[in-house]
Amino acid sequence: MFAAMLHLIFLVWTCLRTRCRCFGFALLYFHYFQSNSVAILISIEMEWTEDSVLEFIEIYRGKEILWNNKHPRYFNKIQKNDAWEDVARSVGATIDECKKKISALQSALRREKSKIKKSMGTGTELFIWLQIDKETDESNDVDDDTALQDMNPDSEEPQKTNDIQEPDETEEHHEIQKPHGTQQSHETHELRVTQEPNESQQTPKTRIRVSNKERKPPQMTHSIPNKKRAVEKLDAAFEILTKASNKEPPQDPSECQIFGNLVAKKLSKYSNVAQTAVQEAIMNILFAADKGGLWNVPFINNAYLINSTLLKQYSKAQLTHNLPNIDSDMAFCRNLRELNVFMYVSNRVDFGHLINADTYDVTRTEPDMYQIFENEQDWEEAYIRPDYPETFNPDKKPLQPCPDVYWLPIVTKKFCKSLISMMESFGKWSSGRNEDERLQGGYEAVPTRDIHMNQVGWERHWLHFLQKYVRPLQEYIFTGYFHDPPNSLMNFVVRYRPDEQPSLRPHHDSSTYTINIALNEAGKDYQGGGCRFIRYNCSVTDTQMGWMLMHPGRLTHYHEGLRVTNGTRYIMISFVDP
Numbered sequence: 001m002f003a004a005m006l007h008l009i010f011l012v013w014t015c016l017r018t019r020c021r022c023f024g025f026a027l028l029y030f031h032y033f034q035s036n037s038v039a040i041l042i043s044i045e046m047e048w049t050e051d052s053v054l055e056f057i058e059i060y061r062g063k064e065i066l067w068n069n070k071h072p073r074y075f076n077k078i079q080k081n082d083a084w085e086d087v088a089r090s091v092g093a094t095i096d097e098c099k100k101k102i103s104a105l106q107s108a109l110r111r112e113k114s115k116i117k118k119s120m121g122t123g124t125e126l127f128i129w130l131q132i133d134k135e136t137d138e139s140n141d142v143d144d145d146t147a148l149q150d151m152n153p154d155s156e157e158p159q160k161t162n163d164i165q166e167p168d169e170t171e172e173h174h175e176i177q178k179p180h181g182t183q184q185s186h187e188t189h190e191l192r193v194t195q196e197p198n199e200s201q202q203t204p205k206t207r208i209r210v211s212n213k214e215r216k217p218p219q220m221t222h223s224i225p226n227k228k229r230a231v232e233k234l235d236a237a238f239e240i241l242t243k244a245s246n247k248e249p250p251q252d253p254s255e256c257q258i259f260g261n262l263v264a265k266k267l268s269k270y271s272n273v274a275q276t277a278v279q280e281a282i283m284n285i286l287f288a289a290d291k292g293g294l295w296n297v298p299f300i301n302n303a304y305l306i307n308s309t310l311l312k313q314y315s316k317a318q319l320t321h322n323l324p325n326i327d328s329d330m331a332f333c334r335n336l337r338e339l340n341v342f343m344y345v346s347n348r349v350d351f352g353h354l355i356n357a358d359t360y361d362v363t364r365t366e367p368d369m370y371q372i373f374e375n376e377q378d379w380e381e382a383y384i385r386p387d388y389p390e391t392f393n394p395d396k397k398p399l400q401p402c403p404d405v406y407w408l409p410i411v412t413k414k415f416c417k418s419l420i421s422m423m424e425s426f427g428k429w430s431s432g433r434n435e436d437e438r439l440q441g442g443y444e445a446v447p448t449r450d451i452h453m454n455q456v457g458w459e460r461h462w463l464h465f466l467q468k469y470v471r472p473l474q475e476y477i478f479t480g481y482f483h484d485p486p487n488s489l490m491n492f493v494v495r496y497r498p499d500e501q502p503s504l505r506p507h508h509d510s511s512t513y514t515i516n517i518a519l520n521e522a523g524k525d526y527q528g529g530g531c532r533f534i535r536y537n538c539s540v541t542d543t544q545m546g547w548m549l550m551h552p553g554r555l556t557h558y559h560e561g562l563r564v565t566n567g568t569r570y571i572m573i574s575f576v577d578p
Ligand SMILES: O=C(O)CCC(=O)C(=O)O
Pocket: 180, 181, 448, 494, 504, 509, 516, 530, 531, 559, 560, 561, 562, 571, 573
């Protein structure tokens, strides 16, 4: 499934991404799972799309020799030509096309600026920025046009100089009668010593003591250097070019604005000197973040995305993987290089990622569910609800439908369906009798119809889930209680049906805390059902698929499973103890 998804991602990407420089890619050759490298092969055919113009500007910007008349080799025609060749090759155009494009962009820039000047007063941010810059640095007085002039590709003449330089870069389950979920461990033994389970007696009794281990838990500069300012001007010029190519920078105004305001507020509390230093540091981070990367590489293996125009352009013999004495990847890459087809690795576009399929067991009913260790990121995306982190938002209070019973979003519907499907396909639901050979003591005082996680080979996975996703919730909600990893011997899916076992009698759980995840929908998949906390006469009946109840198991939280009158109700239960 993950493999299929990955394949799909590539294909979808192929279809959707034709806007950028990769026109109509065909997926030619792709070994799944064999390496962590993702490689992209791009052919060189130019078409001035929005994205390619932006890329062109970036590349041009990286070639100071072409526009900075202070560059030591600015007047070296051969090296300049080499630089143009690099630019042209990188964008898949000819040198002439590139020169023309830069001139066109400069004209667009001039037009844009004159519009800005005309609208002075309402002015754009950029214009205001340039004004401020001028006012604050008379000694470095630079006309708005200067950066543009500096980027004039045709001029070999020394021009008005800028300072543009290289940028710096226990127990009970049914404890009662017997705590629900008690493995017949020492806990059960203890139970028997103190009181024999007695089905007729409804008095709860605690068998396990909880051991609650507490866990103890630059030098400032005085002004922006001229060099820096010059770089900023250049950035501003490029920003105008960017605007000229009609590309708005992506933004989330509300979130960015809030963050910007926060930074501004903090900044305003510093001295002028400190403000300058902080601004410089922030700008450096922003410059670095803007960079992205595109690297021309001599060799790529395992995965290629190939521009389909190449396949038509060259014969099979030319695109061959065979060369004497070298392996097929190398042969393929070398042949391409010799055809002047260059290969690039980019981190600017997310193409998906390769997955580790070493343990992918297609014989399982829901193989993806077992991938929590090997492909954790995909697992989380598929099975953890996106609103899971919201519980930790200090501005929000977790839902508490009954005293000390918390109700928390945790797993996706997909998770719920997959778990049910794992259990139903295994199919060996317990008998619902007290005798239970799956338990060490062979006895369950408050039996349910259930399947244990270890019966479907998913216990290790479940315990990891408990540790990674449930434990932080518990620590957040029941302050001061830590136990990492959480210990849980009883992990199972319960099935309630009117004609099988429709309800569960009052009991305590053999747990410090219990989690109870609703796996299907009340009112739709079944009628009735829910969990009632007897001491509080409080029931949670409208449980939501993928939401979890978390409550103490003993003493105060004597509870029962309410009768299902129609359909089938599934829940996932864990008794975490301690
Ligand atoms: O039906 C319910 O929600 C309660 C289940 C329960 O208490 C248990 O399995 O121990």
